[in-house]
Amino acid sequence: MPGTGGGTDGTGIRVTRAEDGIVRIAVPAAAGPAFTRAVLDVAGAVLTWPVLGPTAHPAAEIHDPGRAQQWLWAIYGERTAAAVHALxxxxxxxxxDVMPPESPGPPERPGSETALAGYAARLALGHWAARWWPASYTDGIPALELDLLGMELAALTHRCQQLFxxxxxxxxxxxxxxxxxxRAALDPLIRWWQAARETASGPVRQLDGVVRLIDDAADCAGLEGDAxxxxxSALDAGVPHDPGGAHGLRTPLDLGSLFTRSGDYALAAGERLGVGGRVIARxxxxxxxxxxxPGFVDSAESAVSWTVSAVGAGRRIEVEVVADVAAPVGGVRLAAEVRxxxxxxxxxxxxxxGDVWAGRADLDVPASLxxxxxxxxGVLLPGFDPDPEPGDGADGTDGRADRDAxxxxxRHRLTTAAQPESQEPQGTYTRSxxxxxxxEIVxxxxDAGEDF
Structure with a gap:
């Protein structure tokens, strides 16, 4: 999981100027496919945190060291910023290698001067969740409400303006x-914040921090609207803090009713494509x-299934892929690639x-397989597919072990989100x-109230 600065494994930070002129800050981190990395595009550089496993700070590819100086010292410390400038x-x-003045000794503690490193890591993780969260009906991992996540990302982005x-x-x-x-999440977010303040329950400080940052960002940009x-008005008037009193709510707030969720989703509701013939492989x-x-295919490892049938002298393959609950209904076609x-x-x-992507095609193979x-x-979206190299996963195969991780x-984050004590971390929530x-809390x- 991305770290918030401070602490290393003793191997230090290496700063290098590459042949293409890019200055790279290398840190100890496990390599892996794209879905195991949280990435943030900042002024003059790209920062990358590994999502799986511990790390103290991000790797960086700096294409414009001059622009990057506005945040380098805050993320890595003054010595690293000076090393980038010199290189x-x-x-x-x-x-x-960036080391402290008293050598030998531990490397410089990145991010110790400011909380920006923690805010940046959390912002990058939020963008990762918007892109790679493994929502799956079949695996029992509920989807995140993306408008609510987007509102929290807006708050974090406003807090991290030094990076941009x-x-x-x-x-x-x-x-x-x-x-x-x-914007669709703003009204329910306000209602949640007000209810949390009135009952002194839930992530009060987190909600308070988010709505105040959103208000400030909207005010700076001159945004208008009823919500x-x-x-x-709610911020100006203040919200009564009177749990159990005249303003208190008698029943807990139903978060599921506040935020839009996809409707009924019956797995395998449609009829199969079956065209007769004898099944010879599946x-x-x-x-x-x-x-x-994101949002096209259920993230389960078993979401893609196929059947090969003998139809006369020919061979035909049928492919079914479990759709994400929010997958587009029309106008877009995925494809299966068969080898x-x-x-x-x-x-x-x-x-x-229905709830699947489905199709069939004749196979040009010998009649006697x-x-x-x-x-x-495999399944892909033509035009989007990055054509990943085989064996790009850390497990040396197709990334299955990384996807399982x-x-x-x-699942761990959802379990944590369900525990009330975890929803009010000490200090400023965005640093944690x-x-x-x-x-995730929603x-x-x-999920706790549904047969998901």
Whole structure:
């Protein structure tokens, strides 16, 4: 999990100027596929935290050291900032290890001068959750309410403005745009905040911090609207803090009724494509999350299934993929990529039908398939697919072990979010990377009352 600064494993920070002119800050971190990394595009650089496993601070690729100086000292400390400045004028290949004046000794403690390192790590993790959260009906991992998550990201982005300087090349750096995009969550967020204050229950400080940052961001950007006016009025008037008194709520707030959730979702509701013939092979495919956008496919490892039938002298494959509860219904088609014995791929167009993406195609294979023929099936969105290299996972195969680790992380965070004592961390909530996001608290509360 990304760290908040302070503490290292004793190997230090290496700063290097590469052949392409980029200055890199390398830190000890486990390599892994894209869905195991939290990334933040900041002024003059890209910061990357590993999501799985401990780390003290991010790696960085700095393409504009001058712009990066506005935040480098706050994330890594003054020595690292000075090393980056010095190496920017050195020839390619130059490098230095940042150590304290008294050598030998532990490396500099990044982020010790300011809380910005913690805010940045939490913001990056929030963007990771918006992109890679492994929502799955079949695995029992509820989806996050993305508008609520977006509102908290708006608050964090506003707090992290020191990291940004140009919305043109930092698309997630505009808190006002995030507020506008996720405005649907504002009214229920205000109601939750008011109820939490009245009953002195739930993540009061976290809600208070989020709504105040949102109000300040909206005020700075000149945003208007009924919900924002209600927020400003509530902040100006103050909220009674009288648990159990005249203003107290007699029953706990039902978070599930506050925030929009997808409607009924009956697994495998549609009829199969069955076209007759004799089934000669069946199996499960690979569900590589990198090959389609979020919200399209259930994240379970068993979401992709296939059947090969003998139809006359030919062979036909049918593919079914469990859809995400929010998957688009029309206008978009996924595809399955089928390989037989490592041969060239056959594309099978998939259409949304009920709760599955489904399609079929004829296979150009010998009529007499050997009993143990290797058939590989994966799902992708044409035009989006990054065509990942085989064996890109840390397990040396297709990333299955990494995906399992991400599922375990999501379940752990939901378990934490369901515990009231975890919802009010000491100190400023945005500095605590382990504190649940508001969207995780809602997902955990809603999941507890549903047969998910």
């Amino acid at each position: 920017a004028a050195e020839p390619p290949g130059a490098s230095t 300087d140009d919305p043109e090349d930092q698309p997630d750096s505009d808190p006002a745009e995030l507020v506008e995009t996720h 924002l006016r209600r927020l400003r 199996g499960s495919g690979t569900n590589d999350w990198r090959r389609y956008p 037989v014995e490592g041969g060239p791929p056959t594309r099978v167009s998939l259409a949304r039908r 050997p009993p143990r023929t290797r058939i590989e099936v 991400v599922r375990a992380l999501a 990377l382990h504190a649940p996001f508001l969207a 997902a955990a509360a809603t």
